[in-house]
Amino acid sequence: MYQKMETELTLKPVKSEQNAPILLKQESVVFPSRSTPKIVAKSPFIEANTEEVSLSHLKEDCIIPVFTKDNEITISHQEFIEAAYASILKVFPNEVVDKPEIRTSHLIRGRTPDALHVPAKELTEHQRTMYYERMAFIFRIPSITANINGNLLALTVGGVRAYNTENLYNKKSFEKFKFFIGFQNMVCCNMCISTDGYKDEIKVMSTSDLIIRMSNVLENYLPDQHLKDMQDLQNYHLSESQFAQIIGKSRLYNYLPKKEKLILPELLMNDGHISTIAKDYYNDESFCRQENGDINLWNMFNLFTGANKSSYIDTFLSRGVNAFDFSKGISKALSYSNSNYAWFLS
Structure with a gap:
């Protein structure tokens, strides 16, 4: 289901003398400027209120x-990114990895x-401090790709860190991270993530623990099944009235x-996302309706993941997974009227 393009990995992992999990020496983290084959991202993987920064x-x-x-x-943003990179090298030692x-x-x-009494406009650079409360990153692995409905997908690994989920006013305790592996649709740069x-x-106390936990996620991921599930979405079509029913019920x-909501499948998209999906049903260049108003579930899934790019960092990944589960659920409702997703079509 996925293709491995034979290329030579530029960077090699460094093992500790105590046979600990793979760690990268500080000076060795130098990412290639661009891998071969060349995959150019046309837009950010998340937009919302974010800005792009360098490692x-x-x-x-930034202070820590x-x-x-x-x-x-705390475990800093850069340590999280470098630990993820080490985990990728551990599990995919022969693959090309793009810069984050x-x-x-x-x-x-x-x-x-x-600078306690210095007016803000008179502060010099050395008197200013800063850090980002929330951070998300991805690494593309362009040597592992797939094609669905003419869309190139590249295997992608990434994570999210949000300091607002930590109790920084207490003593050091377990720190929390979100981590994923999935595929990025390079037509739109939407993220395709499965459960x-x-x-x-x-939850970890150190970067060594973090590498072990992230490596476990990478090793347990089933890319063939994920790709098959996404491929199957092409086989299901919604009429314009069925799509309109989903939008209205959403x-x-x-x-x-609350009682009625509890018995239905979870949908994490808010009204803003639903409005974007409805608009893109008519206007999206890659995933809009056909001339007769029909739309297949692969395209609908990409309308959902496209709308999700406007989510804040701390909700982005969970909504991405939910978009995939929801699309699969609608496919079941089209085949079995007793599916609990049938409510969205009724």
Whole structure:
């Protein structure tokens, strides 16, 4: 189902003397400028309120938060990214890995003690401090690709870190990370994530533990099954009236009484996402309706993942997985009227 394009890996992992999990020495993390075959991303994998930053910016310009009661340092954004890279090299030692694409949001500003009484407009660069509360990143592996409905998909690994989920006002405790492996649709740069390739919460105390946990996710992921499930979505079609029914019921879903909502499958898209999906049903260049109004579920899935790019970093991955589960559920409802997803079509 997926193709391996034979290319030579530029970077090699460095093992510790104690046979610990693979770690990368600080000076060895130099990513290739662009791998072969060349895959160019046309847009960011997430938009919302994020901005793109470089790994060097995180290392050189940002402070690292601490747990205030014992002044123990947190695992920084850059350490998370480098640990993910080490995990990729451990599980995919013969593949090409692109430089990371890093997106951040919720900038936290501060100042050094000597600038306590300096007006903000008069602060010098050395008196300013900053870090990002939320960060998401992806690594593309362009030597492993697939094609669905004429769309090139590249295997992709990534993660999310949100400091707002940590109790930084206490002593150091387990830190939480989100991590995934899936495919990126290079037509639109949407992320395609399945349940078995996603870990909603990894709790660790060190980067060594983090590498072990991330490696387990990579090793347990079933790319063939994920690709087959996505390929199967092409075989199911919705009429314009069926699609309109899904849009309408999706709007109603968020306002259902709690008891009724509990017996239905979960849908994490909000009204803003649903409006975007409805608009793109008519206007999206790659995944819009056919001339007769029909749309296959592969295209509908991509309308959902496209709308998800407007999600905030901390909800982006869970909504991406939910978009995949929802699309599979609708395919079942088209085949079996007793499926609990049939409510969205009734």
